[in-house]
Amino acid sequence: MTASTLSRALRDGQAVIVATDTVYGLAARPGSAGYAHIFELKDRPMSQVLPWLVSGADALDMLAIDVPAYACRLAQMFWPGALTLVLRASDAACELGGVAADGTIALRCPDDAGLLALLAELDAPLACTSANVHGEPAPSRLADVPASMRELPGGDSLLEVCCVGRASTIVDCTGPYPKIQREGPIPEQVLLDVAAFGATLTSHE
Numbered sequence: 001m002t003a004s005t006l007s008r009a010l011r012d013g014q015a016v017i018v019a020t021d022t023v024y025g026l027a028a029r030p031g032s033a034g035y036a037h038i039f040e041l042k043d044r045p046m047s048q049v050l051p052w053l054v055s056g057a058d059a060l061d062m063l064a065i066d067v068p069a070y071a072c073r074l075a076q077m078f079w080p081g082a083l084t085l086v087l088r089a090s091d092a093a094c095e096l097g098g099v100a101a102d103g104t105i106a107l108r109c110p111d112d113a114g115l116l117a118l119l120a121e122l123d124a125p126l127a128c129t130s131a132n133v134h135g136e137p138a139p140s141r142l143a144d145v146p147a148s149m150r151e152l153p154g155g156d157s158l159l160e161v162c163c164v165g166r167a168s169t170i171v172d173c174t175g176p177y178p179k180i181q182r183e184g185p186i187p188e189q190v191l192l193d194v195a196a197f198g199a200t201l202t203s204h205e
Contacts, residue, residue, distance in 0.1 A: 003117040009153040017131055017152040021111040022082050022164045023138040024131040024145050031097030035127055041149055044134040049098050050127040051084055051106035055119040063093040070195040071173035077194045079109035082168040082185040098127055140165030
């Protein structure tokens with residue numbers, strides 16, 4: 001399925017399934033009917049809002065405020081890639097919908113040409129989360145994706161295995177120092193070298 005076909009489905013308010021550079025994902029436009037449908041498919045609490053895929057570091061200027069310098073360094077070094085940054089949401093992001101109750105938003109630029117083409121065609125961020133039932137492991141093999149999700153637009157063109165097979169590293173960038181919320185493909189020491197320049201990263205569940 002081409003980016004244009006997926007783009008039409010997304011513009012129509014549907015949820016789609018995609019193979020990202022990390023794991024299989026469910027995607028929809030923030031605030032759309034498809035966005036709400038993802039929570040139903042995953043049996044995920046609506047309070048746990050979805051992270052957004054963006055086309056590049058320029059999205060930080062539009063979708064986030066009070067972005068610390070270390071977050072910009074992380075984006076410049078690791079985007080596109082398996083890094084999600086939690087930031088304070090801008091008014092523009094809040095207007096789109098799907099911002100957390102604490103006023104934060106999670107952003108990632110995927111290292112996948114097809115997804116980047118889709119984001120460029122939409123000219124908008126895309127809410128995206130792993131294609132699994134809430135609480136289950138994120139799927140890197142197509143066989144591990146629930147059948148109901150494989151039937152979404154995009155499901156007929158998926159490859160059998162995703163590239164990295166591991167969900168992205170998540171870093172909270174809302175404070176003076178970065179905090180790792182979820183360990184992923186990018187090692188903590190590498191993040192330390194790039195983001196903190198000698199400061200200690202705080203890890204937590």
